[in-house]
Amino acid sequence: MDLEAEFTTEPFRAEAGGEPPAHASRAAEQARKAGLDTTFGPLGTTVRGASDQVLAALPEIFRAALDGGATRVTLRLDAATPPEQTGKPTPVVGGLERVIAEVESEFGGPLSGLSRADKQRAVRLLEERGAFEMRKSVPAVAEALGVTRFTVYNYLNRTP
Template sequence: MIINAISSGATSVRLQIGAPGVDLSIGTLHDALQEMIRSAEREIGSDSASWSREEKQRVVRMLDERGAFLLRGAVDDIAEVMGVSRITIYNYLNAIEASAE
């Protein structure tokens, strides 16, 4: 659904993020990405500044499963929040893809 919205030029979407039945109205796609990151912080139980490498990899997997990387600029935004380079995010994504094979 989000893929169709993005490819159709949507500038805002309505997503269900987090626990079933929790519906958040998101204004922009950037806001949607920020909410996905906040949701990941809640699931991990700590803020992004204190995440270990394993937790960062877990969050990248969660965000990938939720379609976060379909959003333009997501890699840069997520890398900034995590305090890593965009290359590190791509390495995490490559490791996820390799483990799925």
């Protein structure tokens, strides 16, 4: 069985230059070192893997967060649902690039040249088309938009 663990570390504050706090970065790095599929975001980190692997890694992840200055760690743990059971299509190789190219075509050029409002609209279109269901999609979309991945997360968290 696979598990998905989503955790947040507090306090919520950005470091100088808009970087995430050390406790959040250290926890995510520890998850990566443990070999877990890790998605790092401004409001939390999600890790996925075999149940034994996830459960064995969590104490070290939390230790890294606390050593980095976290005063609280909140955890949500779920049995991961295989893509074939979610009703969402399984991403294909090159699928993200194809979806980005489609949205660029609709906007008439590279996403990096769009205004802020149009970049927000582009992120909504990408989300509607399942782009963010694909592994490592946020960094790729951020690169295409010419923004940071934290900006992409901010666009995703905005209400339409």
